[in-house]
Amino acid sequence: MFDHIVFGVSDYAASKTFFLKALEPLGIVIVQERQGGIELSSDGKVSLCLLQTEEKPAHLHLAFVAESRQQVDAFHRAALDAGGKDNGGPGLRPNYHANYYAAFVIGPDGHNIEVVCHKPEA
Template identity: 40%
Template sequence: MTGYTGSTIDHLNITATDLATSRAFYDAVLPVVGVDKLLDVPAASDRPAMVGYGRDPKPFLWLVDGDTTDPNLHLAFTVDSRADVDAFYTAALAAGASSRHAPDVHPEYHPDYYGAFVTDPDGTNLEAVCHLPAASD
């Protein structure tokens, strides 16, 4: 295939036990990290309802209507600045997330790792992270 080098993750499905609640949450939070809702796929006889998020034209994150979630699921978005991390955290809390870790430097990962962690409506651990030094953003 042309245009692809190496191995990449194409997309990720996350179960949403209340798709309407999760859709409202992700609709409010993901634009802060540059990810937009691109598709609503209704349920059919061979699949549950799904909502696709990504960057036009390709969804890479799918909310899938279901009843079982993974308590260990963690999804992190790389952002361009520490201010973007702060904005993600603020938007997520305003949309109903609970805080896991407020925005802060996490030197256990590397000296410039600035991240914020929240829990979405289904218990998924979401994070926004900036890897740049404070002087760079």
């Protein structure tokens, strides 16, 4: 559906560090970086772009797909290590569907970052 998503961050260096570390378990890496902005991707096609802004960014809910429940667990640990605030540890959310396994962390600008695996436990 999306080609890329762009949003502003109040502290570019802190957000860059947070997102790179938190999303590393998903294979997300830097595709391109220019002054005050970074483009991240795991497939080289769809990307997430962070840009320094003077405005206070509105809070977003960003959900990333994981290939396994272990990736969800690894994301949660990495995001907390990167300074994120726990907003719901790894676990099933059967109110969405029987195999909805997700974790939630609040990032540097208050964005709710989620990683979800829709597959049954291996």
